[in-house]
Amino acid sequence: MAAKYLASEKLPAWLAELAASRVVLVPVKERDAVVFRPYSEGVKPVLDRQANVPPKASIFPASESLMSFKYIKNPEDLGQVAVEVHETVDAPPTVVFGGRPCDVRGFNIFDRVYDCPKVQDPYYKARRENTLFVTLACEDAENACFCHWVGSSPSDPVGSDVLLTPIQGGYLVEDVSKRGKALLSSKLLADGSKRSTEAKAVHKAALESLGEVWNPEKAPAKLLEKFDDMGFWEDVSAKCVSCGACTYLCPTCYCFNVTDERSGMKGERIRTWDNCMSYLFTLEASGHNPRPTKAHRLKNRVGHKFSYYPDIHEGIFACCGCGRCIKLCPVSVDIREIVRLAVERPTAKPEKS
């Protein structure tokens, strides 16, 4: 890793330089929320707090076209209609600037599903290959952060291409990947080799600000054990209003729906984010719904993140500890509390169904 130094006042110039040949997404204030938007001159990135909405859409847009289709009438025989289908992969070169380690690490959880030996999602893959992450290490934990529970930390470089650490007067800029190294050739960056100790102190202080670590290694087995303990699930979901905000704002939630939109003789097949907190998600054509209540659905959400996913993927939790589902839930459902309770509260004997 080469360590460089970027003085705060040079940040706009560096962003402009990066934006010359790509889309650069930066966290900006939009009304009361901080969201990722393309950088242009004069845009002021908000770097002192975690964005409300993670940069998930940079790789996995909330809505995108998978293909376009066209019906074509045969002029000789108007009863005969052919159909043409075109793949629509849209992946402009992009830099996600100022995401936090948790935000970026979320994509590693996607990778194992969207780009694995069995199946590859070409839309996801194209954007993943065209997107670089310049990540900002956190100086201070926010109240719902728990990245240290799930094997990460406020300075976790996993999944980033460049790691920035705020230090006196600016940022220490370190390359993490080969592609990240290329970004460090900018003349705006000075030598930072003497400032690594300062950055290390920031990393250490941030980790300490998170407080005590709780290890969820027993969660996968315990959550399964509680599968039929519906009393438990009704307790922990009592407040939930099934709004789905927790899934839409989660950097590791990746479920989607596919629908067609047609106008006249042409149209598109669209993929949109979908969420397992919704009743319709699993409603079958027969009218049967295997997850009829919010308790069943919250069980799936927590179970997927802390039990099913790690069971399939070498123990890795499908949660990066960003805390958004806690902070932004309208009724303060707390996933930390649910996982802890699942591990610590004795399991009630399942009622006979």
Added chain:
Amino acid sequence: MTTLPNPYLPEIATVVETFPETPSIKTFRVVLNNPERMKAFSFKPGQVGQLSVFGVGEATFVINSPPTRMDYLQFTVMMAGEVTSKLHSLNVGDQVGVRAPLGNWFPYDTLKGKSVVFVGGGIGMAPLRTLLLYMLDNRKDYKDITLLYGARSPDDMAFKYDLPDWTTRKDMSTTLTIDREAPGWEHKVGLIPNVLLEMNPSPKNTVAITCGPPIMIKFTLQALQKLGFGDDQIITTLEKRMKCGVGICGRCNIGTKYVCMDGPVFTYAELKQLPNEL
């Protein structure tokens, strides 16, 4: 760069034949427009496909013609919602999309040398038909073949054109049943699990394969257990709402298993391992 083909992109196919099965069920035979792809197309009995009507959407159906008869792919569709309604209005020559084959299949290889009891209810006969025809086309590989097929009424019975053959051929034994007496009905009357108990098939070196509405499956499983069938001698197929069909969209999981990839075919022994979320 992408190395595997786009899993969401359907092949364009032409409807070559359609006919009603019952008032709410219709069958489609389709052929992929690309003749080479059609020739190279292969699948295993029990695998499913996503049929699309562009502009309306996609839905999942089992390919119910057997891989031993590849002039067309047959799908039998019960009217349930948007896509199925649109499918019902298609005519010969219309274009659809096909993403297939998806999912796992019946263990037709390990069934060799065994007897098989098929228990189908209503549209649940569709997946069984594929395997049954496959086995009849490779008849010497299997021992006794028994079919119990039930529907609410004679009108609700699909695959009527298969019935004359299935009920008369010497190398299989077929029992048909309906829920309540109907004029002109010459076969059994009674609910599938009860008729199955009456038939009293031996579990010895035998596998039972069942598919139908959830309530029928539930009671058929109980009947099979009563008859002495072990958990790994019972096979069924599951239905879940599906979208991507390739294990990504996250819609069809039961715990760690994805019905679109790990299923839809499961043994009862496997089902028992799954969290209780059917």
